[in-house]
Amino acid sequence: MRSLIDIIDLTVEEIDELIATANDIIANPDKYAEKCKRKKLATLFFEPSTRTRLSFESAMLELGGSVIGFSGANNSSAAKGESVSDTVRTVGCYADIIAMRHPKEGAPMIASMRSPVPIINAGDGGHNHPTQTLADLLTIHREKGRFDHLTVGLCGDLKFGRTVHSLIHALSRYEGVQFVMISPDELKVPEYIIQELEKEGIPYTETRSLEEAMPTLDILYMTRVQQERFFNEADYIRLKDSYILTPDKLETAKSSLSILHPLPRVNEISVAVDNDPRACYFKQVSNGKYIRMALILKLLEVE
Amino acid sequence: MKIDSINNGVVIDHIRAGKGMELYHFLNLDHMDCSIALIKNAPSQKMGKKDIIKIDTELDLDLDILGYIDPNVTINVIKDSVCVEKIHPQLPERLTNIIQCKNPRCITSVEQEIPHIFKLTDRKNGEYRCIYCESKAKN
Numbered sequence: 001m002r003s004l005i006d007i008i009d010l011t012v013e014e015i016d017e018l019i020a021t022a023n024d025i026i027a028n029p030d031k032y033a034e035k036c037k038r039k040k041l042a043t044l045f046f047e048p049s050t051r052t053r054l055s056f057e058s059a060m061l062e063l064g065g066s067v068i069g070f071s072g073a074n075n076s077s078a079a080k081g082e083s084v085s086d087t088v089r090t091v092g093c094y095a096d097i098i099a100m101r102h103p104k105e106g107a108p109m110i111a112s113m114r115s116p117v118p119i120i121n122a123g124d125g126g127h128n129h130p131t132q133t134l135a136d137l138l139t140i141h142r143e144k145g146r147f148d149h150l151t152v153g154l155c156g157d158l159k160f161g162r163t164v165h166s167l168i169h170a171l172s173r174y175e176g177v178q179f180v181m182i183s184p185d186e187l188k189v190p191e192y193i194i195q196e197l198e199k200e201g202i203p204y205t206e207t208r209s210l211e212e213a214m215p216t217l218d219i220l221y222m223t224r225v226q227q228e229r230f231f232n233e234a235d236y237i238r239l240k241d242s243y244i245l246t247p248d249k250l251e252t253a254k255s256s257l258s259i260l261h262p263l264p265r266v267n268e269i270s271v272a273v274d275n276d277p278r279a280c281y282f283k284q285v286s287n288g289k290y291i292r293m294a295l296i297l298k299l300l301e302v303e
Numbered sequence: 304m305k306i307d308s309i310n311n312g313v314v315i316d317h318i319r320a321g322k323g324m325e326l327y328h329f330l331n332l333d334h335m336d337c338s339i340a341l342i343k344n345a346p347s348q349k350m351g352k353k354d355i356i357k358i359d360t361e362l363d364l365d366l367d368i369l370g371y372i373d374p375n376v377t378i379n380v381i382k383d384s385v386c387v388e389k390i391h392p393q394l395p396e397r398l399t400n401i402i403q404c405k406n407p408r409c410i411t412s413v414e415q416e417i418p419h420i421f422k423l424t425d426r427k428n429g430e431y432r433c434i435y436c437e438s439k440a441k442n
Contacts, residue, residue, distance in 0.1 A: 083414050106410040106435025110417055125408045127436055192432075192439065 002299050003112035003119040007130040007166045012173055014298075015137060021294035022138050022287070029062070032293065035302050036065030042095035043069030044087065045122070046078055046102040051263065051285070052122050052132070056099045059292035068095060073103075085114040092116040097300055099131075118299040120292075126160045131295065132262050133166040135288030139280055140219060142287065143258040149176035153213050156223035156243050156268055159187040163262040164223055168193055178203040180213045184239055187225070210243055215252045220245070222261040222268055222281075246270045253278070260284055312337075313364060314379040314386075315356040320344055322373050323354030329368050329401070332358065367395035371402075374429070396423050398431060402440055409436035 004010065010018070025032050041060040043053050048071050057067045078087065084102065088111040091098055098115060100108045101122040108121035108128075123129040140147060152171060154164050158181055168189070171177045179197070181189050181204060188206060197204050207213050214220075222245055227236045244267060245259070261269055261281040273279055296302075318326060323341050332339050337360035347353040369376055370392035380388040398421040404411045411419055411433070421431040421440050431440040 084410065085414065085417070102410070103408075104410040104413060105406065105408050105437075106433070107414075109435050110410050110414060124410075125436075127408075192437075 001118055003108075003115070003121075004130050004295065004299065005109050005112055005119070005121045006128050007133045007170045009130070015134070015170070018134060018291060018294045018298060019138055019141050021297060022290040023142070025290050025293050032063055032297075034064040035297060036060060036063035036300065039063075039065040039097070039300060039302075040095045041065055041067050041069075041296065042091045042098045043067060043071070043122070044091060044098055044100045044102075045069065045071040046073045046100070046107070047123075048072045049101055049123065052101065053099075055285070055288045056120075056122065056131075056292055059289050059296060062289070063293055063296060065096075065296075069099075084110050087111075088115040088119065097296060120295065120299065123162065126162050128166055129162045129262075130166055131288070131292055132163045133170050134291040134295065135284055136163065136167050136221070136260060136262070137170060138287040138291045139260060139284045140258065142283070143280055144218065147171060147174040147177070150174075150218045151178050151180060151216050152219045152221065153180040153182055153217040154189075154221045154223070155182040155210055155213075155245075157187045157225045158183040158189040158223070160226060161223040164189070164221065165193060167221065168197070172197065172200060172202050178205075180204070180217060181206045182208070182210050182213050182243065184208060184243075186235065186239060210245070211249060211252070214249060215254070217253065217257055220253070220257060220259045222259065222265075224262075224264065224266055224268055244268055244270060245273055247272050247276065250276065250278070308384065309338075309357055309359045309381055310384050311361050312357065312359045312381050313362060314358075314381060315364075315369070316353070316377045316379060317347070317350065318354035318356065318376050319373050320350070320352040320354055323356060326354075326369070326372050326376075327356060329372055330364065332356070335360070335362075366390065366392040367398060368401055370395050371398055371431075394423055394426055394429055397421065398440075402431070404433040404436065404438060405441050406433065406436050406438040409433060409438060411435055 043056050045053050060067050084107050092115045097118045099120040099122045102124050105125040105127035107124050108119055112119040121128055158164050257278045258280045259278050323343055327341055340357040342355040344352045345355055374394050378390040379386045399418050403419050420434045422434055424430050424432045
């Protein structure tokens with residue numbers, strides 16, 4: 001029985017396989033409409049996240065399965081003090097697979113050690129969010145047709161942005177990928193990730209200027225500066241508007257650039273950019289559902 | 304300073320000066336009722352100064368703890384007043400319930416009765432990370 005806790009749990013071949021399945025689902029949705037008939041997905045969201053939860057639920061419904069679950073720790077047994085281990089053992093008696101979001105880092109790993117059914121990490125605090133990374137990878141693959149030899153710009157909150165950390169891990173495994181980290185000093189990529197890149201000899205540059213980095217990029221991955229990751233409101237207000245993507249900043253960008261964002265956005269991408277053919281962030285949402293369908297099939301070992 | 308040699312037991316030698324007491328506590332030696340000598344700042348040709356612990360009974364030491372606290376120690380196993388084995392512990396690959404994760408966002412800060420497990424991520428620098436949240440262990 002497999003769970004997905006961290007994107008690096010998947011080999012490059014397995015990611016290729018998921019992407020191939022997702023592409024096949026997009027091309028032939030009817031073929032998959034009853035693949036998970038009589039199977040149940042439980043969405044255990046100890047921290048609210050409407051969009052990720054709806055993506056998982058839509059994925060299971062489109063596979064012909066059904067969905068149970070809760071959203072917000074106040075509506076769950078956690079409010080009564082139940083441990084994560086006990087919650088998943090209980091829910092594992094009802095559901096065939098569990099997607100879990102939890103504010104504490106490592107909670108889905110504990111869950112996977114105790115659960116009788118596969119666990120999918122749907123985000124654990126500021127730590128991992130592997131299915132967002134799979135959605136990002138599917139989008140990059142559908143836009144570029146490859147993962148290797150890409151210059152990937154990561155912009156905004158690179159310190160607390162778990163999607164950024166997972167994407168770096170995932171793309172680091174492909175040849176010729178280089179990263180351009182664009183952030184204020186306060187929100188730079190954590191030191192341990194930099195050390196890993198240096199250890200593996202993967203090229204990266206750090207800059208505070210989005211304009212300076214723009215002409216070199218094949219992918220621009222924008223992120224939200226999230227208030228809930230700050231201890232101090234004054235720091236949040238000072239930094240949240242630092243990196244806003246507007247049509248004029250895109251003037252020096254390649255025509256083949258792909259702009260990604262894990263969403264929701266606040267104001268870091270101007271609405272005026274939405275009609276630019278390079279904007280891929282709503283395609284990314286749609287891809288998120290398809291790759292989650294592929295993942296559910298894989299973990300449930302449905303042929 | 305003279306301390307009698309032991310007949311059957313263990314001598315932990317080459318402890319970095321100042322680390323002896325820490326090791327003493329980690330190995331729970333304060334709960335033992337045999338003769339134990341903790342020698343601090345003994346002269347050493349190799350190290351200048353060192354700490355030594357002599358334990359006058361046969362026991363199984365937790366080599367993981369020894370390797371983690373001070374991987375440079377030498378463990379001499381003494382039988383009938385003769386050193387029969389010298390052990391040089393390594394930094395262990397995993398530490399279970401030896402150190403605690405200090406990250407307040409880690410699941411170990413709220414979930415009861417789960418083992419605190421760290422894995423060795425950088426042998427050269429002796430760096431360990433929590434397996435759950437991947438935070439670096441703080442000494």
